[in-house]
Amino acid sequence: MESQYNKKKQFIVNTIYVFLIIAIVYVILKYAITLISPFIFAFIIGYLLKNPAKYVSSMLKVPRKLVSFSLVLVFYCTVGVIVVLISVKLTTTASTIISVLPMIYANQFSPFLFSVFDGIEKVVFRLDPALVEVLNDGFDQFINSLGVNITKISLSFVGTMSGIASSLPAFLIKILLMVISTFFFAMDFDVLMGFVSRQFSQRVNEITHMIRQYVVNTLFVVIRSYALIMSITFVELSIGLSIVGIPNAILIAFIIAIFDILPVLGTGAIMIPWIIITFLKGDFQIAIGLLVVYVFVTIIRNILEPKIVGGQLGIHPVVALMSMFIGVNLLGIIGLFGFPITLSLLKYLNDTDTFKLFK
Structure with missing residues (x-):
């Protein structure tokens, strides 16, 4: 009986322990990670560049810190150019699509809806002519609301772009912190990791x-x-x-x-x-x-x-x-x-x- 009780007690303690770990990990990933994300990415990049820096340093007989600095510089220049090109292309394409939505609606979608409605109207007229007027009113409301929604989509896109532009300063500060931290992590990776492991x-x-x-x-x-x-x-x-x-x-x-x-x-x-x-x-x-x-x-x-x-x-x-x-x-x-x-x-x-x- 005592053994059975101890097993249940141990199961409950282990279950609570696991749930506490899961809760702590969730809170860290959900909230704390956004605060330290620049340093996490800097650490990951420094870790990935550690072995290439060692190899190039030993091959060229150049100080490792200089090699690490150069690799980080090349890495961010390359990534920066690629990101800028992709961002410009995506923004231009999205702006073009959103701007032509009202034109597509007016020139293609709206005539298509009217042609479909004409066919429905003829069928309804044969069944009950009195329903045609009700159908016309409902269709007019549908067309008007659809046109308004298309316009709202274009305006909301403009608002979204404005919101992105307003958040750019904070984003650029995080990027700057990440870049600076990467240089330090890459050049002193073994020193920093050695200090942590000694604790x-x-x-x-x-x-x-x-x-x-x-x-x-x-x-x-x-x-x-x-x-x-x-x-x-x-x-x-x-x-x-x-x-x-x-x-x-x-x-x-x-x-x-x-x-x-x-x-x-x-x-x-x-x-x-x-x-x-x-x-x-x-x-x-x-x-x-x-x-x-x-x-x-x-x-x-x-x-x-x-x-x-x-x-x-x-x-x-x-x-x-x-x-x-x-x-x-x-x-x-x-x-x-x-x-x-x-x-x-x-x-x-x-x-x-x-x-x-x-x-």
Whole structure:
């Protein structure tokens, strides 16, 4: 009886302990991480440039700090140019699309709606002429509200751009902090890490090193998994778009497959607007074909993603799917990748008897 009581007590204590850890990690990721995010990114970049700096320094017989400084400078110059070019292109494209929305509505969508309504009106008139007037009033209200909403979309886009512009100073300060911190992390990485490791026992440092190695290796596994998913999506899109009769189907499929990595947007970031615009232009056959391709690719991806990612991480597909769903809803893209990796890490620690968390 006493043994049974102790087991229940130990289970309750362990459960509370796990929930406390989860709560602390959630609070840190949700709130504290935004405050220290520039330094986290600076640390990650410094860590990634550590080995290349060592290699170049030993090969050229140049002081490592000078090499680290140069690599960080080259890295940020390259990334800066790429980000600026992409941002300008995306902003210009989005502005063009939003600005022509009222024109598309007036020249194509509105005439299409009127032609559909004329057909409905003829059918209703044959059934009951008295209903035609009610139908006309409802249609006029619908057209007016739709026009107002189209205008609101254009105005809200302008407001969104203004909001982004107003938040730029704070964002630029974070970027500046990240850049400066990266130089320090890259040049004095071993010194800083040596200081931190001396504050803990040998056992803690061994566990920390093991966790770090596992997380780094797991990240590469996740990247490989999503590269496989992206390749499958590319093949599906290439075949589907070719069947539909889209010119340059392979190139378009490659561009869409890149967007497929994005957790919120995915293939829908390109496919959904494309389907809508094609439908508004009156090319219904192509629009339906694109819709079928999009639905097929989305279903296959949602089936394969948890199976591939879960299989690579050593966790069940149901657990992987659940962790990705909860993670993306709680923490966005960080949760999408972080939750499955955390579960995989906990399983690894349990399997190696580092911590006994479950049977």
